[in-house]
Amino acid sequence: MDNQTLLLIDGFNLLSRGYFATSYGKEPEQLTKSSKGVYTNALRIFFQKTFHLISQYKMTHLAVVWDVKKDETTRRLKHDFYKATRSDLPDPLIQQFETCKEVLEGIGIQQISVPAYEADDVIGTLAKKWCKNQYGHCYIYSNDKDLFQLLSSNISQIIGGKKGDSVYSLQHFQDDYCITPEQWIDVKALLGDKSDNIPGCPGIGEKSALPLIQLYGSIEHIYEQMDVLDPRFNRYKNKLIEGKNLAFISKELSAIICQMDELNAFLFDDLQVKILKERVMAEFNELELKMKYA
Known part of the structure; x- marks a missing residue:
């Protein structure tokens, strides 16, 4: 084939x-x-x-x-x-x-x-x-x-x-x-999706979501580095902290399943x-x- x-x-x-x-x-x-x-x-x-x-x-x-x-x-x-x-x-x-x-x-x-x-x-x-x-x-x-x-x-x-x-x-x-396709899931985790009612991280929009993932690679690394977050993202720090749980739920919802036993x-x-x-x-x-x- x-x-x-x-x-x-x-x-x-x-x-x-x-x-x-x-x-x-x-x-x-x-x-x-x-x-x-x-x-x-x-x-x-x-x-x-x-x-x-x-x-x-x-x-x-x-x-x-x-x-x-x-x-x-x-x-x-x-x-x-x-x-x-x-x-x-x-x-x-x-x-x-x-x-x-x-x-x-x-x-x-x-x-x-x-x-x-x-x-x-x-x-x-x-x-x-x-x-x-x-x-x-x-x-x-x-x-x-x-x-x-x-x-x-x-x-x-x-x-x-x-x-x-x-x-x-x-x-x-x-x-x-300027990211990998897999990191698109992390961008979506921060942005959310209104059409699917995925909340994202409230207060994090397009101007910040992509740059954050370009710099840190994933939402996991963002939260690991929260105490030493790059100063240009200081204005988003509290929003990131408050929206942490929603961000991780949003990542789970945004990730396409690529391994199904049924197939x-x-x-x-x-x-x-x-x-x-x-x-x-x-x-x-x-x-x-x-x-x-x-």
């Missing part, structure tokens, strides 16, 4: 971005539907992008990775505030999520979700396992910057933007932040791209999506 290429798609990241990009300012009844009443505005974006990625990057292996329900994750079970501020998803998006899974199964694209784990954990475990076995390069498709902690010489992230996709590599990350026996042969072209057209015709798969 040398020189193979794996693509791991953060399924809900892609589907939800497609949904909100095409539903902004619209009521549900204004969204694109098939004649049978099936919403398709996000599905069109999802499949266009998926097929484009396969073609552009010559992917030999592919999986769409899905989250489990937020209330069922290991992080939420341990810390009930985690992602507690997220609002319910709109019904048209939920419907398209179910439809998307059905279509993917029908056309032969593998999907993976593991009970109690988030998509990031599944992606992290599979990406690291793929590279450990030296199969080739792994691309992660997602706009989630949390995944930067997974970057390596053999793992890159494809990020979608208004001007098209860009491949974000280990070198890009090091040039931008120890996982076989990448099952992810070989074997799309059933005749089924693609049948599924698209059923949804009245005027798209082609070359």
Whole structure:
């Protein structure tokens, strides 16, 4: 399997971005539907992008990775505030999520979700396992910057933007932040994440979090050096001391799990791209999506 290429798609990241990009300012009844009443505005974006990625990057292996329900994750079970501020998803998006899974199964694209784990954990475990076995390069498709902690010489992230996709590599990350990808977890521990309701260290913002980790390497070393903290960070000293417990909880919540026993026996042969072209057209015709798969 040398020189193979794996693509791991953060399924809900892609589907939800497609949904909100095409539903902004619209009521549900204004969204694109098939004649049978099936919403398709996000599905069109999802499949266009998926097929484009396969073609552009010559992917030999592919999986769409899905989250489990937020209330069922290991992080939420341990810390009930985690992602507690997220609002319910709109019904048209939920419907398209179910439809998307059905279509993917029908056309032969593998999907993976593991009970109690988030998509990031599944992606992290599979990406690291793929590279450990030296199969080739792994691309992660997602706009989630949390995944930067997974970057390596053999793992890159494809990020979608208004001007098209860009491949974000280990070198890009090091040039931008001057830390290792693993230290990104410590930056997140200090900053927190409003979207996930991760508290971080209150009072520590972007102007201080990254410089602190660049200098000390980790939050553990920051607290070990608190008595001799660099004078330029004196104004943050009390905030660091007061927020110590939250910072360590935030680091635990921010760290992607890259070793899951549930995937120890996982076989990448099952992810070989074997799309059933005749089924693609049948599924698209059923949804009245005027798209082609070359």
